[in-house]
Amino acid sequence: MNYDKVTIPEAIVMQEEFRKQLKFNIPDKTSITSIAGADISFNANSTLMYAVIVILGYPDLKLKSYSLATAETQFPYVSGFLGFREVPALLQAWKHIENKPDVVVLDGQGYLHPRRMGIASHFGVLTNHPTIGCAKSSLYGFYEEPSVLKFAANPVYEKRSNEHIGFALRTKNNTKPVYISPGYGLTLKKSLEIMKNCIGKYRIPEPTRIAHEIVNEFRNGKLKEGFSQVNSPFELF
DNA sequence: GCGACAG
DNA sequence: ATCTTGTCGC
Numbered sequence: 001m002n003y004d005k006v007t008i009p010e011a012i013v014m015q016e017e018f019r020k021q022l023k024f025n026i027p028d029k030t031s032i033t034s035i036a037g038a039d040i041s042f043n044a045n046s047t048l049m050y051a052v053i054v055i056l057g058y059p060d061l062k063l064k065s066y067s068l069a070t071a072e073t074q075f076p077y078v079s080g081f082l083g084f085r086e087v088p089a090l091l092q093a094w095k096h097i098e099n100k101p102d103v104v105v106l107d108g109q110g111y112l113h114p115r116r117m118g119i120a121s122h123f124g125v126l127t128n129h130p131t132i133g134c135a136k137s138s139l140y141g142f143y144e145e146p147s148v149l150k151f152a153a154n155p156v157y158e159k160r161s162n163e164h165i166g167f168a169l170r171t172k173n174n175t176k177p178v179y180i181s182p183g184y185g186l187t188l189k190k191s192l193e194i195m196k197n198c199i200g201k202y203r204i205p206e207p208t209r210i211a212h213e214i215v216n217e218f219r220n221g222k223l224k225e226g227f228s229q230v231n232s233p234f235e236l237f
Numbered sequence: 238g239c240g241a242c243a244g
Numbered sequence: 245a246t247c248t249t250g251t252c253g254c
Binding site for chain 1: 241242243244
């Protein structure tokens with residue numbers, strides 16, 4: 001499955017249709033014990049996308065397993081339509097995971113999007129699974145700069161409606177903030193709370209940071225396609 | 238018309 | 245996103 005023959009006008013119609021399927025709470029999921037990070041990598045000028053979904057324990061953030069897959073895409077990168085380019089490959093990695101993680105963190109926006117359909121929401125609607133968008137740069141909305149201290153956060157609003165659509169979160173002292181918003185199945189508040197628990201020593205939260213690290217090893221031929229369990233010799237029992 | 242513009 | 249060295253600041 002891919003969106004190769006979809007035009008931008010058609011993609012807009014699809015996003016508006018997906019938007020009607022958004023949900024913001026999964027009543028049966030109270031406690032989170034696992035969280036995933038999803039990411040894409042590719043060689044410049046290539047249509048082959050390398051996808052990874054890493055699964056970490058929560059809130060210990062230790063790598064437990066990961067799924068690797070590839071997929072071809074002709075859909076170009078167009079700001080506002082990232083899901084049409086990257087979601088197909090991620091779904092390939094997703095289907096090889098038997099025990100789905102409680103939440104999936106995507107590298108990009110979620111609800112914090114002009115049509116409320118960033119890649120995290122797109123992936124969430126298609127999988128009917130809780131997701132969070134965590135972007136490294138701003139795409140939409142306005143906000144007041146959070147204090148320079150780690151954990152400082154301010155809401156991001158849509159200019160014309162003043163709707164609260166996400167958060168700018170400082171994940172490390174004196175570094176640029178990251179942009180958090182629910183993708184699917186979670187509230188704005190819960191999404192921020194979860195992401196604050198995913199912050200390690202770096203600006204990029206652990207799920208995305210580790211996913212990026214692993215998908216690049218995959219692209220460089222150091223890791224093989226498929227699902228892998230991470231063996232922790234010091235945690236065997 | 239002009240500037241902005243996830244990865 | 246990817247390529248790619250040094251360099252400024254906490």
